[in-house]
Amino acid sequence: MKKTFLYIPLLAGLLLTNSCSFFELEAPNDPNNPSLGSVSQNASRTQVQNLVTGLESRHRDYVFNVTMLFGAMGRELWYLNASDPRWQTDWLGMNGRTATVNMFQYLPTYQNPYFAVRQALTVIESVRNTNTFTEQEKNAVSGFAKTIMAYQYLIVAMGQYENGMRIDISDPQNPGPVLPLNEALTQIKRIVDEGNTELGNGGTGAFPLRLTSGFTANGFNTIASLRQMNRAIAARLAVYRQDWQGAVEAVNNSFYSATGSLDAGPAHTYGAPPDTFNPLFFVPNANVTTMMVVHPSVLRDTIPGDLRVRNKFLRRTTPVSVTSDGTPLSGQYQDRRFPLNTSELKFIRSEELALILAEAQAQLGNTEAAVAAINRVRTAANIGTYTGAITRDALINEILFQRRYSLWAEPWGHRWIDLRRYNRLNAENVDVTLDRGTIFRQLARPQAEINWDDYIKTR
Structure with missing residues (x-):
């Protein structure tokens, strides 16, 4: 993927710069990274295309750290690294270390x-400030961008949690306030719903600009299919907001199918340099001391007999082992999902939507519908249908177990x-016995953000 996008500094990096002209726009030296001024008024189709391609690239930049760090904190995995x-x-x-x-x-x-x-x-x-697109096309492009925005905002919300987060960052010199979690999630819902509405006003045919194969090869190259992707993201958000009926409605309007592939969904794409490799790919049985296990x-x-275990986990001939703070850590199994370092990576899949549907129906008391969605996943995993208690608590336990795999x-x-x-x-659900670790509830608010607010108070 050609990296063609604007590098606009974020809040957490503002105070790390000493230049007095930090916020001044300079004439671009790199045609792949034009100035904001050059595209903010009457941009050409090519310029907007480049920005959308850049958005796709930015959209995948979270993958390594979020997957590895959140996964380690939930003890899905260890990212073992002997060098550091x-x-x-x-x-x-x-x-006893804490998330500082x-x-x-x-x-x-x-x-x-x-x-x-x-x-x-x-x-x-x-796209809004140019005459080179029709009004329908403008809606389609804006709706797509807001859909990606909602997805990305939700990452920050999940990491910061009770710290809250900023939603309004349109003016880097005057960002909006830090909102409490519930208010932030409400604002994210507003954004994803706006994206859906704008896509709905974007025509009925193909998306007006080129998207990578992560979208097009997976069937997300039309306005209708991008709206379905939008609703899938809305469904994930809905369960985080405990909006159970909203989650059901969003799944029903997404790309989820009761009979289709559970692997269906849009993907991040990767490639050889000058693009970047899939950051979750590790060479099978490589003789290394840096590995996700x-x-x-x-x-x-x-x-x-769970097929997910067979298909996702590779038993190594030799474990990956490191010692940290005198504690030995060893991983016998590594990830086997990706055949190549250029393999695509789905960022939301039908299997998640099935389990979102199951969870929402269980919370609403619709146990038959919840069990049907659970069995959709269990059957695909070759572990038989659900035979446990038909109570809300029992079903939630089952759903969380299935989501784990x-x-x-x-x-x-x-x-x-x-x-x-x-x-x-807690220790009953998060096994820290082997690593002598701590169970984190959230990450720390970045120091630069704290400094920024202190600066604003005294400005």
């Missing part, structure tokens, strides 16, 4: 989503978020 023990000591909270502003390599989970949001805002401004508790709790190491960190949603971030 902080990947273990800090991320796992070993020996000095936590190693956590800032990309905050900054990278905001970079994508800023790119989306630039897309919207550019399956957490031992995931393997311990499997159901015999269906959504393992998806580019999100579902396990950590799921356990927190149900107040289960």
Whole structure:
């Protein structure tokens, strides 16, 4: 993917710059990174196309840190790295460490989503302020950008949680306030719903600009299919807001099908340089000491014959082992989902939507519909139909268990978020015995954000 986008600094990096002309726009030296002024008024179709391609690239920049860090905190996986023990000591909270502003390599989970949001805002401004697109086309492009914005905002919300987050970052010199979690989620819902409405006003045919194969090859190259993707993201948001009826409605209007492939969904794409490789790909059985490995508790709790375990986990000939703070950590299994380092990576799939539907129906008391959705996943995994109790609590336990294996190491960190949603971030559900770690509830608010607010108070 050609990286063609604007590099607009984010809040967490503002105070790290000493230049007095930090906010001044300079004449571009790189045609792949034009100035904001050059595209904010009467941009050409080519310029807007480049911005949309750049948005797709920004859209995937969260994958490594969010998947690895959120996954480690939920003990889906360990990211073992012998060259720098902080990947273990800090991320796992070993020996009493906490999630502080000095936590190693956590800032990309905050900054990278905001970079994508800023790119989306630039897309919207550019397409709205040009005469080279029809009104329908403008709606389609803006609706797509707002859909990606909602997805990215939700990453920040899940990492920051009770710290709250900023939604209004349209003016880097005058950002909006930090909103409490519930208010932030309400604003994200507004954005994703606006995206759906604008896509609905964007015509009935193909999307007016080129998208990568992560969209087109997976059937997301029309206005109608992009609206279905929008509703899938809305469904994920709805369960986080405990809007159970909203979740059912969103799934019903998404690309989920009761009979279609559970792997259906849009994807991030990767390629050889100058593009970037899939950050979750690791060479099978490579003789290395840097590797994402399956957490031992995931393997311990499997159901015999589960095809997800067979298809996702590769038993290594030699474990990957490191020692951090005197504690040995060893991973016998690695990820086997990606045949190549250029393999695409689905960022939301039909299998998640099936389990969102099951959870929402269980919470609404529609047990028959909940069991049907559960069995859709269980049958595909070759573990038979559900035979447990038909109570809300029993069904939620089952759904969380199935999400643990269906959504393992998806580019999100579902396990950590799921356990927190149900107040289960405790030793009974998060196994820290092997790593002597800490169970984190949320990440720290970046120091630069704190400094920024202090600066505003005294300005």
